[in-house]
């Protein structure tokens with residue numbers, strides 16, 4: 001019922017030439033992956049070239065962040081969601097934990113970005129997830145619930161249908177420490193129940209909830225076997241076409 005999504009977050013890696021080479025190498029390797037949506041999120045400066053080179057393929061392109069503003073204006077360093085759309089992006093990652101931890105992203109700013117993206121017809125991939133200390137203190141669920149409510153506040157059911165949620169426990173990002181399939185399922189089930197509480201059953205049933213944090217070709221199948229895991233947001237293992245294609249082709 002929910003089409004899986006496998007998204008590669010390239011973070012601040014790759015100059016333009018290498019980014020294009022990786023994207024072009026990926027294209028044929030995932031050309032038959034009709035079972036899922038395939039997305040890559042290169043750095044801003046590579047978006048236009050990559051989107052052009054991937055046109056007509058099944059690989060979609062995402063930004064890694066966008067402005068809270070939709071209008072043109074005096075906001076040095078910012079990029080609107082409409083600008084992402086203009087260069088070929090259909091998605092944008094919002095509130096990745098690195099933005100939360102290193103660049104002051106809050107649930108409130110994330111909420112404004114989610115709304116800005118929706119207004120520009122770019123689909124948000126909204127990231128949530130607890131720190132290790134929060135999990136150890138037994139607060140993982142309450143942290144995730146606060147992020148969920150804050151970031152998605154004020155959205156209509158129609159808005160919610162255009163959103164993807166990525167659950168990324170911060171302790172699993174780039175550490176080689178994946179959540180166990182059971183830990184992922186437990187939190188994904190919790191998130192789906194909270195979405196149902198806030199937005200109703202049909203929104204919750206159709207919401208795609210991705211897992212992120214040290215996803216690799218070796219662990220994708222067991223994660224995808226969980227009923228509430230609808231895909232993955234992949235960092236390190238998305239940087240090589242070969243390993244990312246193995247994750248896409250997990251079936």
Ligand code: PGA
Nearest residue numbers: 173174213214234235236
């Ligand atoms: P990782 O990153 O796969 O390298 O752990 C995931 C992410 O930060 O989205």
